[in-house]
Amino acid sequence: MRGKAKGFTLIEVLIAGSIMFIVLVMVTDSFLTARNSARHADNIIAMLQPLPLVKADIQQQLQQSPGQPATGQGTFGQVTFQWRAEKTAAAAPKPRFELESGTSTLFAERFYLYQVELTLAVADQQKILTYTELIWRQGPGVPQ
CATH class of the missing domain: 1.20.5 (Single alpha-helices involved in coiled-coils or other helix-helix interfaces)
Structure with a gap:
């Protein structure tokens, strides 16, 4: 064995x-x-990363022509972006009541609410962000 x-x-x-x-x-x-x-x-x-700069750029461009639809595009570093903004609401300041004269002062539209669609792209990736932006006309309220 x-x-x-x-x-x-x-x-x-x-x-x-x-x-x-x-x-x-x-x-x-x-x-x-x-x-x-x-x-x-x-x-x-x-x-x-460049989102705060892009948003500031969009705000600035909307501030230049408040109440109007707007579009834009640009590049920050390696990030390219495109955006479009549509006005969704507009409002005027509340009427001001004058005690001495007993009259009310009405104001023209001054505040605008936009729906912003922002498309960011880097390399082979793309991201679409949607948010609302409040813009107002600078200066004193314009009476109607």
Whole structure:
């Protein structure tokens, strides 16, 4: 009779190899997903960094012609943007009552509410943001 064999059988080696292969595939998939998520997050951060400057630019352009629809586009660093704004509401200041004369002063429209759609793009990603913006005509209220 033969003595007891030392080592692993072929089936044990195949099972161990299969388990190792499955673990390797899972780790690789997790790594690739994490890398893609990090790249996506970096692009979103890069896209949103100049947002305060873009909003200030939009406010300035809307302030120049209050009450009118407006569009624009531009570039800040590697971020390109396009926007359009539509007036959704307009209002005048409340009438002012003069106690001495007993009359009311009515004012023309001075406050404008816009719906702004802003499209930001960087690399191969694009994000559309929608928000409302309040603009008012500068200077004293203009009586009607």
